[in-house]
Amino acid sequence: ILAVFFNVSCSQKxxxxxxxxxxxxxxxxxxxxxxxxxxxxxxxxxFFESIFNKNTVYYVxxxxxxxxxxxxxxxxxxxxxxKFDNKNIVKEIKRYNEFDAKNIKxxxxxxxxxxxxxxxxxxxxxxxxx
Numbered sequence: 798i799l800a801v802f803f804n805v806s807c808s809q810k811x812x813x814x815x816x817x818x819x820x821x822x823x824x825x826x827x828x829x830x831x832x833x834x835x836x837x838x839x840x841x842x843x844f845f846e847s848i849f850n851k852n853t854v855y856y857v858x859x860x861x862x863x864x865x866x867x868x869x870x871x872x873x874x875x876x877x878x879x880k881f882d883n884k885n886i887v888k889e890i891k892r893y894n895e896f897d898a899k900n901i902k903x904x905x906x907x908x909x910x911x912x913x914x915x916x917x918x919x920x921x922x923x924x925x926x927x
Contacts, residue, residue, distance in 0.1 A: 815844045815857035833885040852881040
């Protein structure tokens, strides 16, 4: 019993989020042809839709693992960023993995300019009042 308990407590735990690795690798989308409704009908709703960039959705497959008393590590990550035009037809597709996921830009806009310290000071005061 002690050996079984030790083996179970030291084994790696796997957590999967989003689409399965098989389903996300089967995504076939053609720019200028595939519509948003066909995409949702075939692959389900997107993992999330960007609130910053309209007409942009993300399909994600994320597998992470951890052992007791250790940090969580990403084992596999695939992100499809799909942008639509005004008629909800695919305009652009980008595929990211765990190595280049840091290149995903969720928003094109910056809320504060780096050189505008007066706005930053005002924002800090208002945040501290909360």
